[in-house]
Amino acid sequence: MLRSFSRANTQPKFLFQPIPRPGGAAAALTVSFFSTTVARDHISLTTITTALLQKCSSLAQAKLIHQQLLVQGLYSDFTTRLVCAYLTHDAPSYSISILERLTPSTSVLFCWNTLIRRSLRLGFYREVLSIFRRMLSLRCAPDHYTFPFVLKACGVLPSFRSGSAVHGVISTVGLDSNVFVCNALVAMYSRCGELDDARQVFEEMRDRGICDIVSWNSIVAAYMQNRDAKNAVELFRRMASDLEIHPDVVSLVNVLPACGSLGASLHGMQLHGFAVRRGLFEDVFVGNALMDMYAKCGMIEQANMVFERMKVKDVVSWNAMVTGYSQAGTFEEALSLFEKMREEKIELDVVTWSAVISGYAQKDHGYEALSVFRQMQLCGSKPNVVTLVSVLSGCASIAALLQGKEIHGYAIKSVLNYDWNDPGEDLMVINGLIDMYAKCKSTNVARFMFDSIAPSNRNVVTWTVMIGGYAQHGEANDALKLFSEMLQDGKSMKPNTFTICCALMACAHLAALRFGKQIHAYILRNRYESVMLFMENCLIDMYSKSGDIHAARVVFDNMQHRNSVSWTSLLTGYGMHGYGEEAIKVLDDMRAAGFVPDGITFLVLLYVCSHSGMVDEGIRFFESMHTEYDVIPGLEHYACMVDLLGRAGRFDQALKLIHDMPLEPTAIVWIALLSGCRIHGNVELGEYAAAKLRELGSENDGSYTLLSNIYANARRWRDVARVRSLMKYSGVKKRPGCSWVQGKKGTATFYVGDRSHPQFEQIYELLADLIQRIKAIGYVPETNCALHDVDEEEKGDLLSEHSEKLALAYGILVSTPGAPIHITKNLRVCGDCHNAITYISMIIDNEIILRDSSRFHHFKNGSCSCGGYW
Numbered sequence: 001m002l003r004s005f006s007r008a009n010t011q012p013k014f015l016f017q018p019i020p021r022p023g024g025a026a027a028a029l030t031v032s033f034f035s036t037t038v039a040r041d042h043i044s045l046t047t048i049t050t051a052l053l054q055k056c057s058s059l060a061q062a063k064l065i066h067q068q069l070l071v072q073g074l075y076s077d078f079t080t081r082l083v084c085a086y087l088t089h090d091a092p093s094y095s096i097s098i099l100e101r102l103t104p105s106t107s108v109l110f111c112w113n114t115l116i117r118r119s120l121r122l123g124f125y126r127e128v129l130s131i132f133r134r135m136l137s138l139r140c141a142p143d144h145y146t147f148p149f150v151l152k153a154c155g156v157l158p159s160f161r162s163g164s165a166v167h168g169v170i171s172t173v174g175l176d177s178n179v180f181v182c183n184a185l186v187a188m189y190s191r192c193g194e195l196d197d198a199r200q201v202f203e204e205m206r207d208r209g210i211c212d213i214v215s216w217n218s219i220v221a222a223y224m225q226n227r228d229a230k231n232a233v234e235l236f237r238r239m240a241s242d243l244e245i246h247p248d249v250v251s252l253v254n255v256l257p258a259c260g261s262l263g264a265s266l267h268g269m270q271l272h273g274f275a276v277r278r279g280l281f282e283d284v285f286v287g288n289a290l291m292d293m294y295a296k297c298g299m300i301e302q303a304n305m306v307f308e309r310m311k312v313k314d315v316v317s318w319n320a321m322v323t324g325y326s327q328a329g330t331f332e333e334a335l336s337l338f339e340k341m342r343e344e345k346i347e348l349d350v351v352t353w354s355a356v357i358s359g360y361a362q363k364d365h366g367y368e369a370l371s372v373f374r375q376m377q378l379c380g381s382k383p384n385v386v387t388l389v390s391v392l393s394g395c396a397s398i399a400a401l402l403q404g405k406e407i408h409g410y411a412i413k414s415v416l417n418y419d420w421n422d423p424g425e426d427l428m429v430i431n432g433l434i435d436m437y438a439k440c441k442s443t444n445v446a447r448f449m450f451d452s453i454a455p456s457n458r459n460v461v462t463w464t465v466m467i468g469g470y471a472q473h474g475e476a477n478d479a480l481k482l483f484s485e486m487l488q489d490g491k492s493m494k495p496n497t498f499t500i501c502c503a504l505m506a507c508a509h510l511a512a513l514r515f516g517k518q519i520h521a522y523i524l525r526n527r528y529e530s531v532m533l534f535m536e537n538c539l540i541d542m543y544s545k546s547g548d549i550h551a552a553r554v555v556f557d558n559m560q561h562r563n564s565v566s567w568t569s570l571l572t573g574y575g576m577h578g579y580g581e582e583a584i585k586v587l588d589d590m591r592a593a594g595f596v597p598d599g600i601t602f603l604v605l606l607y608v609c610s611h612s613g614m615v616d617e618g619i620r621f622f623e624s625m626h627t628e629y630d631v632i633p634g635l636e637h638y639a640c641m642v643d644l645l646g647r648a649g650r651f652d653q654a655l656k657l658i659h660d661m662p663l664e665p666t667a668i669v670w671i672a673l674l675s676g677c678r679i680h681g682n683v684e685l686g687e688y689a690a691a692k693l694r695e696l697g698s699e700n701d702g703s704y705t706l707l708s709n710i711y712a713n714a715r716r717w718r719d720v721a722r723v724r725s726l727m728k729y730s731g732v733k734k735r736p737g738c739s740w741v742q743g744k745k746g747t748a749t750f751y752v753g754d755r756s757h758p759q760f761e762q763i764y765e766l767l768a769d770l771i772q773r774i775k776a777i778g779y780v781p782e783t784n785c786a787l788h789d790v791d792e793e794e795k796g797d798l799l800s801e802h803s804e805k806l807a808l809a810y811g812i813l814v815s816t817p818g819a820p821i822h823i824t825k826n827l828r829v830c831g832d833c834h835n836a837i838t839y840i841s842m843i844i845d846n847e848i849i850l851r852d853s854s855r856f857h858h859f860k861n862g863s864c865s866c867g868g869y870w
Contacts (some may be wrong), residue, residue: 056085083111087118096134104140112140116149128153129162136169144175148184155191163188164197179210183218190222198222213245220254229258233267240274247274249283256289260296268293272306284312288320295324300333319351326359334359348379354387361394369394370403385425388415392432396439404436427453431461438469443478460496468502471509479506480515487522494526497534504538511824511851513546514742537565544573547822547849547856564595571604577856578865580612599631606640611855613867615648639668646676651685667698674706678713686710701727701734739803739825743814750806759813767809771800774839782832804833808840808848815846823850829857838864 079098086094092115099115102108112135119127132150135142142150147170154163167185175181182205189198202219205211216239223232236255239245252275259268272290275281281290287310294303303324310317318341325334338356341348353376360369373391376383383391388411395404411429430449437446450458450466463486470479483503486493495503500519507516516539523535536559543552552573559566567590574583587597587605597605602625609618622641625631638661645654654673658665670692677686690707693699704727711719727734740749748757757763771779781800804825811821829852841848841859848859858865 084114087114092118096131100134100138104138109140109143109146113143113145113149116146120149120153125153125157129159132166141173142169144178144181147175147181151181151184151188155188158192160189160192160194163192177208177210179205179212179215182210183212183214186215186218186222190218190225193226195222195226195228211245213248213251216242216245217248217250217254220251220258224254224258227261229261232258233262233264247278249280249286252280252286253289256286256293257296260293263297265294265297265299268297269302282311284310284314284317288314288316291317291320291324295320295327298328300324300328300330315347315349315352318346319349319355322352323355323358326355326362329362331359331363348381350376350381350384350387353381354384354390357387357394358390361390361397364397366394366396366398366400370400383410383414385415385428388429389432392429392436396436399440401437401440401442404433404440407436408433427457427459427462431459431465434462435465435469438465438473441473443469443473443475458493460493460499463493464496464499464502467499467506471502471506474509476506476509476512479503480510480512497528500528500535501538504535504542508538508542508545510740510747511546511822512742512747513543513548513822516542516546533559533561533563533566537563537569540566540569540573544569544576545851547820547851549573549577549579549856562593564598564601567593567595568601568604571601571608575604575608575611575855576851577858578612578867580608580614580617583608583612584614584617597629597631599625599634599637602629602631602633603636603640606637606644610640610644610647611866613648615644615650618644635663635666635668638663638665639672642669643672643675646673647679649676649680651676651680651682655685665692667693667696670696670698671703671706674703674710678706678710681710681713683710683714683716699730699732701732704732705734735827737803737825737827737830739807739823741807741811741821741823743810745814748807748810750803750810752803753801754803754806757810759810762813763806763809766813767800767805770809770812770840770843771836773843774836777839777842779836779839782835802830802833804829804850805836808837811848812844812846817845820847820849823848825850825852828852828854834864838862 079102083095083098086092086098095111095115099108099111112131116128116131116135119125119131128150132142132146135146147166150166151163154160154166163185166188170176170181170185182201185201186198186205189195189201198219199222202211202215205215216235220232220235220239223229223235232255236247236251236258239251240247252271256268256271259265259271268290271293272281275286275290280286287306290306291303294300294306303321307313307317307321318337322334322337322341325331325337334356338348338352341352353372357369357372357376360366360372369391373383373387373394376387388407392404392407395401395407411433415429416426430453434446434449437443437449446466446469450462453462463482467479467482467486470476470482480503483495483499483506486495486499500523503519504516506512507519519542520539523532523539528535536555539555540552543549543555552570556562556566556570567586571583571586571590574580574586583605587601590597590601602621605621606618609615609621618641622633622637625633625637638657641657642654645651645657651673654676658669658673661669670689674686674689674693677683677689686707690703693703704723708720708723711717711723736751738749738751740747750757754760755764804823807823807825808821811823815821829850834857837848837850837857837859839862842862848857850857850859855866
């Protein structure tokens with residue numbers, strides 16, 4: 001029968017048809033086959049039994065064959081084939097049961113390796129380690145095929161402890177000079193974040209002379225995975241200089257992102273040339289990596305050149321250019337490519353959609369970002385974490401709280417696990433949600449989400465978005481408190497550039513000079529050299545707004561590099577402090593350094609001139625904007641000019657400027673005019689400006705207060721009462737005046753008539769003494785700054801209880817003689833307080849530095865730096 005089967009090449013039914021169940025007709029036929037064949041040709045029996053094992057289509061058939069091999073005494077000849085059959089039908093436990101009874105041999109080791117490889121392929125990484133340990137316990141020695149599989153499982157977990165234990169076994173069995181095993185060791189240590197160990201293994205390989213191209217690629221990739229781009233580039237240089245090693249496609253794809261992250265365009269261009277010379281440029285992966293590198297270096301034209309010259313493009317190529325244009329700020333080109341992809345029916349994947357949504361979000365076009373997000377969902381493309389973070393950023397840019405909540409709901413249903421199996425992705429989304437809620441002024445919800453994250457699971461971005469949310473929305477005290485908690489949370493949580501800049505922003509808002517100095521010291525101690533430019537600009541702003549313009553100038557003078565923000569920040573500082581001449585000198589130095597003034601620079605210059613009484617210079621700057629620098633004035637520039645002319649009493653010129661404006665005047669223009677009318681007591685024009693504000697529906701407590709003050713100065717008390725009634729009817733409430741001053745034990749806050757401070761008796765006693773002393777040298781209370789329906793003596797008493805006077809008295813109590821007293825007020829300082837503090841500066845040794853809502857006042861020896869322009 002066997003001979004006829006061999007000659008005719010026929011296919012017996014029992015060999016190729018499925019066996020229904022053990023014990024059936026097919027089973028009987030198989031039993032008959034074994035019983036009649038076992039006595040015949042052994043070679044043919046082996047061939048046919050092997051075919052049976054290969055063709056069996058179920059676990060039941062494999063068990064039946066296993067049974068017959070045992071019955072017929074042929075089991076020992078087919079053990080390894082049985083192991084493979086069981087693995088084919090997903091029964092590894094049967095395979096292991098067989099292997100545990102076998103004597104170690106080459107074929108048995110092959111089966112163990114097959115088991116380990118199967119578990120690795122299926123993602124059962126801990127099972128890989130379990131099988132490996134069982135294999136060792138049975139004294140089956142691993143070979144150079146075993147270890148790469150096991151080490152990969154250790155790296156993916158990642159489990160440094162298991163990986164280092166496997167390394168010990170490698171040394172024991174003498175495979176620590178095998179290039180394949182050593183390459184796997186480098187990759188394992190890299191994935192476990194142990195870069196030093198990976199480098200040590202690599203250097204030992206070099207010393208033994210067993211490095212190949214995979215070894216070099218592995219160590220370069222290791223540095224890139226651990227975000228050490230500088231060393232990655234340096235290692236590639238060493239690889240390229242090794243005459244025995246020839247960098248390949250993988251080498252270039254590994255190192256080009258390093259050049260992009262470093263902004264090392266020169267190195268990137270050299271690699272581009274290297275790729276062309278070696279014939280590697282035609283590879284689509286190299287082309288994609290080159291485009292990404294050029295885009296990250298800000299060389300979008302070169303990236304486009306690579307894109308145009310690529311003969312083969314995939315969706316990654318298109319995505320690289322869309323993303324590159326989006327990140328480069330040339331979003332119109334990104335949109336054009338996006339539409340071209342649609343026209344050419346190129347598949348739009350999640351990367352494409354995310355790049356477009358991110359581009360809109362970066363441009364603060366939140367509604368467009370939401371629209372593209374909806375289109376993405378309609379097209380059936382599932383958003384990923386990057387998509388959600390981008391669309392949340394878009395919601396934050398337009399304060400779209402309702403839409404942000406909808407995205408939050410989608411994230412809960414589709415992305416967030418809350419079991420921290422993948423804390424990186426979950427945390428990215430939660431950080432985006434905290435940022436969105438904070439920027440939509442729902443800081444309570446943002447803080448709830450922040451607190452719901454265990455401290456050990458927070459990263460620096462988590463802290464930064466919460467601190468930034470507080471700092472940007474007027475809750476500066478909470479921002480600084482949280483920043484302090486972050487530094488106390490442990491040495492592992494080091495604030496980044498953005499965190500520190502947010503904290504400095506909060507210091508600037510509060511004029512918290514002492515806290516700002518502490519942050520400055522922290523920056524110097526922790527060496528943030530690579531990003532000092534951004535922090536130095538924030539330091540200039542913080543010192544300027546905290547009353548120490550001289551410290552701001554010291555920071556500026558010691559900067560190694562400056563940009564336009566550096567110059568503008570210093571200009572603004574000088575303007576706030578009323579140092580107009582110094583500001584003009586800074587402008588001249590700025591021009592000499594090659595910086596061309598832009599619209600923001602001119603806005604600052606007009607502000608400086610307005611607060612320094614430099615009317616003619618301000619007019620000259622305004623006229624030169626368009627004629628000399630081709631800068632078209634905007635609404636803010638016109639508002640500054642109206643403020644400048646109004647403060648100088650040039651109302652005819654101010655009105656002519658408003659009427660000749662090419663733009664429709666908005667509320668800021670009329671408020672500037674109303675403010676000038678308050679200074680000079682121009683009732684008629686003030687009423688006209690107030691009427692314009694009512695037409696625009698832009699009345700607020702500030703505009704009502706200005707009009708009320710105009711009437712009060714003119715002693716038109718009925719009109720004062722009418723304005724106050726109108727405020728009440730309109731539901732507009734006047735913000736209470738509040739002043740705070742820095743003492744030895746922190747900051748003390750005062751409101752008008754405040755008696756809540758523990759030392760209030762000493763404060764009022766000292767203040768009464770100061771008032772009596774300055775009255776003796778000529779101070780007369782400006783009673784028009786008080787309520788009109790009380791007598792003159794009571795008006796004087798009420799004036800003495802203003803918050804800035806209380807803050808000054810406390811500052812004198814707790815300050816050492818000669819030390820500056822820093823006071824901040826949330827509103828404009830009142831005329832009487834300004835006059836009184838000027839007199840008080842004549843009888844004390846301290847300089848008084850007061851910051852109100854518009855500028856700084858430096859009181860010293862009976863004079864103020866504002867020169868009356870406030």
